[in-house]
Amino acid sequence: MKNAKSASYQYINHKIKEIYAQNGITLLPMKEAMKKIPLAKRYAKKGRNEGYFMWVKKQPKFPLSSCVSVSSKNISQHVLNLLVVEKGIHVDMLSLCNALVENLNATHDAKGTIILKEGASATFKSIHRWGKDDKLTTNYRFVLEKDAKLSYYYKSLSPPARMDIKTTVLCYEGAKADMEIVINASGSDVKTTDTLYLNGDNASGTIKSRIVVSNGSEAKVYSQIVGNAAGRGHLDCQGMLLDNESRVTFIPKLIDKNKDVTMTHEASIGKISEEELNYLRSRGLSEDEAIELIVNGFLR
Amino acid sequence: MGGKPILRDLNLSIPKAKTHALIGPNGSGKSTLAYTIMGIPKYKITHGKILFNKKDVSLLPPEKRAKLGIAMTFQNPPEVKGVTLSEFMKRISKGTFDYDDPIISRLMQRELNVGFSGGEKKISEIIQVFSLKPKLVIFDEIDSGLDINKLDRVVQLMREELEKTHASALVITHRPEILSKMKPDMTHVMLDGKIVCTSKNWRKVWDTVRRHSYEKCKECKLSIHKS
Ligand SMILES: Nc1ncnc2c1ncn2[C@@H]1O[C@H](COP(=O)(O)OP(=O)(O)OP(=O)(O)O)[C@@H](O)[C@H]1O
Ligand SMILES: [Mg+2]
Numbered sequence: 001m002k003n004a005k006s007a008s009y010q011y012i013n014h015k016i017k018e019i020y021a022q023n024g025i026t027l028l029p030m031k032e033a034m035k036k037i038p039l040a041k042r043y044a045k046k047g048r049n050e051g052y053f054m055w056v057k058k059q060p061k062f063p064l065s066s067c068v069s070v071s072s073k074n075i076s077q078h079v080l081n082l083l084v085v086e087k088g089i090h091v092d093m094l095s096l097c098n099a100l101v102e103n104l105n106a107t108h109d110a111k112g113t114i115i116l117k118e119g120a121s122a123t124f125k126s127i128h129r130w131g132k133d134d135k136l137t138t139n140y141r142f143v144l145e146k147d148a149k150l151s152y153y154y155k156s157l158s159p160p161a162r163m164d165i166k167t168t169v170l171c172y173e174g175a176k177a178d179m180e181i182v183i184n185a186s187g188s189d190v191k192t193t194d195t196l197y198l199n200g201d202n203a204s205g206t207i208k209s210r211i212v213v214s215n216g217s218e219a220k221v222y223s224q225i226v227g228n229a230a231g232r233g234h235l236d237c238q239g240m241l242l243d244n245e246s247r248v249t250f251i252p253k254l255i256d257k258n259k260d261v262t263m264t265h266e267a268s269i270g271k272i273s274e275e276e277l278n279y280l281r282s283r284g285l286s287e288d289e290a291i292e293l294i295v296n297g298f299l300r
Numbered sequence: 301m302g303g304k305p306i307l308r309d310l311n312l313s314i315p316k317a318k319t320h321a322l323i324g325p326n327g328s329g330k331s332t333l334a335y336t337i338m339g340i341p342k343y344k345i346t347h348g349k350i351l352f353n354k355k356d357v358s359l360l361p362p363e364k365r366a367k368l369g370i371a372m373t374f375q376n377p378p379e380v381k382g383v384t385l386s387e388f389m390k391r392i393s394k395g396t397f398d399y400d401d402p403i404i405s406r407l408m409q410r411e412l413n414v415g416f417s418g419g420e421k422k423i424s425e426i427i428q429v430f431s432l433k434p435k436l437v438i439f440d441e442i443d444s445g446l447d448i449n450k451l452d453r454v455v456q457l458m459r460e461e462l463e464k465t466h467a468s469a470l471v472i473t474h475r476p477e478i479l480s481k482m483k484p485d486m487t488h489v490m491l492d493g494k495i496v497c498t499s500k501n502w503r504k505v506w507d508t509v510r511r512h513s514y515e516k517c518k519e520c521k522l523s524i525h526k527s
Contacts, residue, residue: 275378278340282374283392283428284366293391297382297411 006060009052011068012100013075024058030080040082043113048080051110055084056091063092070099070106070134081112085120093122098129106134113141116148116175128156128163132187136163144175146200152179157299159188166193171231173200181209182299185217185246193222198231198261206234209250210299214242224253227261235265240298242272242291305346306332307493314436314486317466321479321502324490325514330472331375333490334438337470338372339365352436369435369467373425373442380412385424388412393431418445426454430461437462438470443478455481476506489517497523 007021021027026037033040033053040053052066068079085091099106108130116122130136136159144150150169169177181192190213196205207223225233239248254263272294280290306329314320324330336343337350339362349358357365380388386408389397399405403420404427413421422442429437439458443451455478462469471482479487479502487505489497497517499505508520 273378274342276380278342278362279374279378280380281362282338282340282366282372283388284363284432285392286363287361293383294380297380300382 004062005065006062007054007056007064009054009066011050011052011066013070013072014050014077019052021054022060022062024056025060025064026053026055026057028053030082033082039084043080043082045080045111048078048111050077051079051081051112053082055086056089057086059089060091063094065094065096067096067098068108068110069097070104070108071101072104074105076107077109079108079110079112081110083112083114085114085116085122087117088119089117090121091123093124095124095126096129097126099131099134102131103133104131106130108134109137111139113143114150115143116145116150118146119148120145121149123151124153126152126154128154129158130156130160130163132161134160136160136165138164139166140168142167142169142177144169144171144177144203146172147174148172149175150177150179152177153182154180155182157182157184159183159185159190161187162189164191164193168195168197169205170197170199171203171205173229174202175200176203177205179205179207181207181211181221183210183219184212184295184299185214185219187215188217188219190217190219191222192220195223196225196233198225198227198229198233201230201260203229203231204233205231206236208236210238211248212240212242212295212299213246213248216243216245218246219248220251221249222251222253224255225263225265226255226257227263228257230258230260232261233263235263235267237265237267238298239269240272240295241269242295305493306343307336309494310348312488312495314468314470316435316468317462318485319462319469319471319482321482321484321487322470322472322490323474323487323505323509328490328514329493330490331440332493334372334440334470334472337365337436337438338362338370366432366434369433370438371429371432371434371436372438373422373429373440375440375444375472377413377421377425379414379416381414383412384409385412385428389428389431392428394433395431397427397431399427419447419450422446422454423450426457430457433465434467435465436468436470438472440472441474442471443473443475448477451477452481458482476502479506489514491515491517498525499523 007025007027010018030051030053031049034044171177194207209221211219213219223235235252237250248269250267252265277290349356484502487502488495499522
């Protein structure tokens with residue numbers, strides 16, 4: 001049962017291809033949920049009637065998945081997703097968004113809210129694969145109630161020419177969030193805004209960014225932790241430049257609003273080490289292969 | 301090297317299946333010679349050439365030389381994050397390798413050279429280099445930092461592999477132990493970027509160096525090119 005799923009939502013262009021959930025999980029198109037379910041109603045947004053509503057009330061056996069794709073030209077998606085995980089339940093979510101081929105000139109604009117109720121936990125993997133001429137904007141918000149746990153992983157190994165992604169995590173008492181953002185930008189204009197709020201005592205979290213830029217890319221990485229309560233937070237930003245035409249700017253911020261909060265950050269930007277490159281080449285790897293190996297190692 | 305000449309008037313040839321040793325004081329240019337033979341880009345040849353199996357390799361990049369069969373162990377190998385030694389070995393290796401050794405198996409699961417101790421780095425170098433099935437191996441201070449048992453083990457591995465593959469070797473060292481074990485066919489002394497002595501008898505060379513100094517090698521008559 002390697003590919004077994006407890007819930008699956010597949011959407012291409014403007015059509016649902018699959019919507020399936022096991023007993024104990026409510027999975028509906030957002031459009032429908034907004035009319036029937038008060039919880040969904042509260043999050044409804046004008047002009048956004050694509051996306052899913054997923055409500056996990058029983059411990060699922062298998063991972064949950066969503067896959068939103070574009071396969072035709074000039075498609076413009078305005079997505080609103082809502083995932084609610086009830087108390088003490090653990091979910092593994094895989095979210096894939098992509099263009100099936102290059103040159104579709106797609107617009108993918110997604111908003112989402114993920115609520116982890118008390119003691120719930122989630123691994124949330126978001127993988128993006130878009131073509132160069134697609135436009136990508138996302139704004140995701142995670143709400144971690146008391147003692148909830150989140151491990152969030154975002155990966156984009158071939159970003160479009162323009163992307164702007166925003167991720168906000170709110171941690172209440174005892175909640176813990178680890179965020180990891182991995183981007184390999186080649187000829188792309190990338191902006192990421194990652195914010196972690198420590199809103200309850202003993203809340204804790206980390207934001208880890210790994211950004212590689214090449215071929216005239218420009219990456220701006222805004223990461224911040226806001227310490228509203230006695231929690232702990234750490235920011236870790238590392239960038240790698242592969243040429244002189246590309247740029248990375250880290251704008252790390254630690255905002256301290258409580259005397260008992262502990263927040264730290266580290267940031268570094270560097271080039272590929274000549275020494276490592278030569279070492280790998282002496283073992284028979286071409287220059288490109290050696291760069292690829294170092295970059296993949298860095299992003300891992 | 302950055303415009304500064306390091307090696308001069310240098311003539312060295314290593315026949316097939318022979319092991320040569322290279323000794324010389326710190327900073328005399330031994331590693332520079334190794335990098336130059338390997339083809340590390342920042343070491344530029346201004347005069348002369350490097351022949352490998354009669355082929356001029358002077359202008360080839362390191363990976364091409366590696367493909368032809370030139371390999372070296374680095375004196376200070378760099379750390380490469382995000383790839384395990386085992387994954388890397390699978391990537392570069394020309395054959396199968398299996399070392400029934402607990403130290404090696406443990407290293408295999410770790411990121412390439414990351415946090416390896418001095419001795420562990422040497423072991424990692426040896427197994428990588430032999431997995432390339434080289435025809436010429438330059439060992440740049442493979443013996444430094446190894447405890448006496450590890451040294452025995454590494455030397456045993458070197459001898460076995462070299463014998464099996466009829467590869468040639470250049471052993472760069474500061475210590476007599478590895479020489480007594482490897483029994484080089486020829487020993488060269490490097491001083492200020494020049495080979496000032498070439499002798500079949502490493503013991504006599506070593507005695508001269510120990511009793512006098514490397515400087516003495518300039519005048520002494522041991523070298524086969526002088527007598
Ligand atoms: N990248 C470099 N920039 C400037 N000088 C260098 C560089 N690499 C080597 N050199 C110089 O070249 C000379 C020879 O260095 P090399 O490393 O070849 O010596 P070595 O004989 O291997 O010494 P050791 O026994 O200490 O390893 C030294 O004076 C060294 O400082
Ligand atoms: Mg040296």
